[in-house]
Amino acid sequence: MADTLGVEWATRWIEGCAAAAAEHRDELIDLDREIGDADHGENVDRGFRKVTEALGAQAPGSVDELLKLVAKTLISTVGGASGPLLGTAFLRASKAAKAAESGELGAGDAAALIEAALEGIQSRGHAEEGEKTMVDTWAPAARAAREAADGGASPAEVLRAAAEAAAQGAEATIPLKATKGRASYLGERSVGHKDPGATSSAYFLAAAAAAADAAKGGE
Structure with a gap:
């Protein structure tokens, strides 16, 4: 349905995340070399490659099941802080998706999913906006999503x-x-x-939007 997002969208989203992680691997490594361990790009690339393998083997039938599998895979395969943080984000997002009526996400559900992901990151990392972390990406994203949803926007x-x-x-x-x-x-x-975690998260949220655009166009 054009007005909702389902498992096909979620699959496209995660495939987009994997593509972004691979495409921007070296960039993220370079960013992390400046202020971290220089392993962020390698970690998220490896993690999402494992995620695509897991999805290919199991093919979840709902958005919440798919995002839960993503969460578990990232937590078990991504090193450093990124695995637990992103894993918790997707786990909370899966719970938000499960609460959606009929398993399809409307505009409010899409906003709730991003808000839940942010809450998961903050509960795990205890970071606030302005501390130069991925929260500085997810927090404005959540606000913008809620404002758009409340304003009558489509998913x-x-x-x-x-x-x-x-x-x-x-x-x-x-x-x-x-x-x-x-x-x-x-x-x-x-x-x-530029913070590498904030940068990769922006790419992952861009992938969610691109997947929704593709679903809207019936591609």
Whole structure:
């Protein structure tokens, strides 16, 4: 249905995440080399490759089942902080999807999914907006998604608004001083660098929007 998002959309989304992780692997490694362990790009690329393998083997029949499988796979295969954080984000997102009527996501459900993912990240990482983490991507994305949904936008428009806000949020980490995670050890030296976790999250949210656009077009 054009007005809702189902398992086909979720599958396209995760395939898009895997493609983005592979495409931007070196970029994310370089960003993480500046303020971290230089392994973020490798970790998320490996994790989403494992996710696509798992989905190919199991083919979940609903959005919530698919996102739950994504969560479990990321937690078990992604090193560093990213695995638990992203895994918890997708786990909370799966619960939000399960609450949607008929298993199909409307505009409000799409916004709730992103809000749930943000809550999962914050509950796991105890980070707040402005601390130069992936929260600086997910928080504006959640606000934009809710505003769009409350304004009568379609699910695809909700996710596009979220993706645009996420991209802006990632860019906004450049002048910030890190106060959470490994980058916080650098203090003022973290200023002037884009956060790798915020950057990859922006790519993943862009993939969600692109998948919704494709579903809307009936492709």
